[in-house]
Amino acid sequence: MSYMYYVNLQNSSVHDTSGIYIGCDITGACLTSTALFNNFLPDNYWASTEIDPTFARSFNAQHGIQTPFDGKANLFYAWALRSGDVAVVPLPDTFWLFFCCLLGLAGFALQSLPRNINSNFARIV
Numbered sequence: 001m002s003y004m005y006y007v008n009l010q011n012s013s014v015h016d017t018s019g020i021y022i023g024c025d026i027t028g029a030c031l032t033s034t035a036l037f038n039n040f041l042p043d044n045y046w047a048s049t050e051i052d053p054t055f056a057r058s059f060n061a062q063h064g065i066q067t068p069f070d071g072k073a074n075l076f077y078a079w080a081l082r083s084g085d086v087a088v089v090p091l092p093d094t095f096w097l098f099f100c101c102l103l104g105l106a107g108f109a110l111q112s113l114p115r116n117i118n119s120n121f122a123r124i125v
Helices: 001-007 091-112 117-124
Strands: 045-054 057-059 065-070
Touching: 045 065
Parallel strands: none
Antiparallel strands: 045 057, 057 065
């Protein structure tokens, strides 16, 4: 979630890379870009990492920080994410591959048909 927040969405954090407090914009929120996400709120989200039975990691999207949080009974948001970027399948390439496979199957089907229907009919009669 942090990768998406910082790299994909180009948001900042309330702290710099040294851990020094630098603040955010005038509203106090570092979440300035949500791109195509309509429901990405500046609030806490549960992360998938459990520290121990009483602690779990959460990501604060308002300030751009990830912290351990005690008390798993809190009502935080959850967002199902896949680690890493998911590549998009290019449709034109997929279409041409499928079309070529269909042509190949049609070629095999034509090879299995009899070459001369009249000669086969004459042998039967």
